[in-house]
Amino acid sequence: MIKKNQLKEELTELDKKHFIHPTSNMKQLQEEGPSFIFTEGDGIYLKDMEGRTLMDSLSSLWNVNIGHGRKELGEAAKAQMEKLAFTSTFSNWSHEPAIRLAAEVAKWTPGDLNATFFTSGGSEANDTAFKTVRHYWKLKGHPEKKKIISRKKSYHGVAMGSTSATGIPEFHTFTESIAPDFYYVDSTIESLKELIEKEGADSIAAFISEPVQGSGGVNLPSEGYFEEVRKICDKHHILLISDEVICGFGRTGTHFGMENFGIIPDIITMAKGVTSGYAPLGGMIISEKLHQEIYEKAEGNFWHGYTYSGHPTAAAVALKNLEIIKNENLIDNVNRMGEEMLKGFKWIQEQNKQVIDVRGIGLLGAISIDRKSADVAPVGPKVVAEALKRGLICRSVVYDGQDTLAFAPPFVINKKQMDEMITIVDESIRAVN
Numbered sequence: 230m231i232k233k234n235q236l237k238e239e240l241t242e243l244d245k246k247h248f249i250h251p252t253s254n255m256k257q258l259q260e261e262g263p264s265f266i267f268t269e270g271d272g273i274y275l276k277d278m279e280g281r282t283l284m285d286s287l288s289s290l291w292n293v294n295i296g297h298g299r300k301e302l303g304e305a306a307k308a309q310m311e312k313l314a315f316t317s318t319f320s321n322w323s324h325e326p327a328i329r330l331a332a333e334v335a336k337w338t339p340g341d342l343n344a345t346f347f348t349s350g351g352s353e354a355n356d357t358a359f360k361t362v363r364h365y366w367k368l369k370g371h372p373e374k375k376k377i378i379s380r381k382k383s384y385h386g387v388a389m390g391s392t393s394a395t396g397i398p399e400f401h402t403f404t405e406s407i408a409p410d411f412y413y414v415d416s417t418i419e420s421l422k423e424l425i426e427k428e429g430a431d432s433i434a435a436f437i438s439e440p441v442q443g444s445g446g447v448n449l450p451s452e453g454y455f456e457e458v459r460k461i462c463d464k465h466h467i468l469l470i471s472d473e474v475i476c477g478f479g480r481t482g483t484h485f486g487m488e489n490f491g492i493i494p495d496i497i498t499m500a501k502g503v504t505s506g507y508a509p510l511g512g513m514i515i516s517e518k519l520h521q522e523i524y525e526k527a528e529g530n531f532w533h534g535y536t537y538s539g540h541p542t543a544a545a546v547a548l549k550n551l552e553i554i555k556n557e558n559l560i561d562n563v564n565r566m567g568e569e570m571l572k573g574f575k576w577i578q579e580q581n582k583q584v585i586d587v588r589g590i591g592l593l594g595a596i597s598i599d600r601k602s603a604d605v606a607p608v609g610p611k612v613v614a615e616a617l618k619r620g621l622i623c624r625s626v627v628y629d630g631q632d633t634l635a636f637a638p639p640f641v642i643n644k645k646q647m648d649e650m651i652t653i654v655d656e657s658i659r660a661v662n
């Protein structure tokens with residue numbers, strides 16, 4: 230026991246001194262140390278150094294979709310590393326895992342979206358998409374089509390382009406400068422139409438949107454929204470990018486989120502669920518039409534590439550992960566458990582007057598609490614603290630007057646575990662009142 234405490238103390242001090250955490254409160258780290266030091270994962274549970282076993286209701290960062298601790302992925306990584314740990318894919322060099330993964334992804338996508346450029350994650354995938362659409366319009370003789378439109382409350386990552394497309398103000402005010410040629414609209418058709426009218430369609434390259442906004446508070450689109458967006462984009466020759474970094478590969482109960490709304494984007498960006506977080510990998514998937522137009526018109530290189538584009542080990546892990554999702558019919562479970570989750574949320578709303586909205590699609594859902602006014606301290610963080618005491622990790626989204634709890638449990642959650650999650654959330658909301 231003494232040994233364990235010593236180790237925790239040692240790690241805490243090393244962490245505070247040497248580890249700069251992503252999207253975290255630096256002062257809080259210095260005052261309190263890391264909020265968790267995790268040691269193991271198994272299914273929907275994580276263990277930490279305190280010896281706590283905690284239900285992971287957000288699949289860590291909306292990504293550990295097949296759940297923690299799947300040995301097959303470790304074995305796939307080991308086998309690939311031992312055989313060919315790395316080689317470049319620049320200059321048309323290739324290897325089997327990346328080729329097979331690109332071909333496998335094409336089986337999952339709707340329409341003719343069947344050519345993939347690989348990245349290490351979602352931010353790079355979106356930056357790749359922004360550069361690709363501008364390159365495409367340049368090749369087509371329209372270099373002036375370079376503006377990117379995104380929605381307020383969207384999250385598209387933190388590389389320079391993806392930060393600039395992100396519609397959550399804190400990510401912009403963090404620095405004094407973001408990239409030019411990014412514009413934001415409210416999530417209404419009128420707002421999109423107004424902006425196109427104001428800026429001129431001949432200056433706009435693409436519109437990017439998550440099918441369901443994740444980090445912005447699990448916001449579902451209004452009825453018919455994306456059908457109308459698709460029509461507007463077609464009318465004005467604006468490419469439609471669907472950021473499926475959270476929604477892709479089954480999270481919303483379909484292969485990709487936009488399928489729920491019956492539309493096919495020109496470009497999909499993906500990451501997270503493609504490997505269930507077991508290895509860093511993302512990508513941009515483009516339609517056959519776009520692919521062909523680009524390579525037919527291209528002169529010289531596609532001047533864009535990451536050292537880890539198509540990393541063999543990450544690709545081998547992704548292939549195994551997608552095989553598991555298919556073989557174990559995990560998307561069927563997403564739909565079944567998604568219904569249970571929403572039913573549970575509705576029950577919570579009936580029990581708790583301060584819950585003003587519940588929503589969900591597949592295993593992506595949220596509970597919004599009445600904040601009354603922006604001056605009142607949000608309730609969400611207190612609910613999160615109460616849930617933790619009861620063995621549940623969940624996430625609170627607080628900004629712009631929102632006081633929301635977000636949920637995205639692993640695809641492998643069962644009915645008993647879902648009931649437990651709902652019970653804990655209900656108890657935790659009651660406990661703060």
Ligand code: PLP
Pocket residue numbers: 349350351352353355384385386387439443444472473474475500501511
């Ligand atoms: N797009 C969406 C919708 C996301 O949720 C995220 C990450 O949460 C990203 C892009 C950025 O991905 P990454 O953190 O892998 O760069």
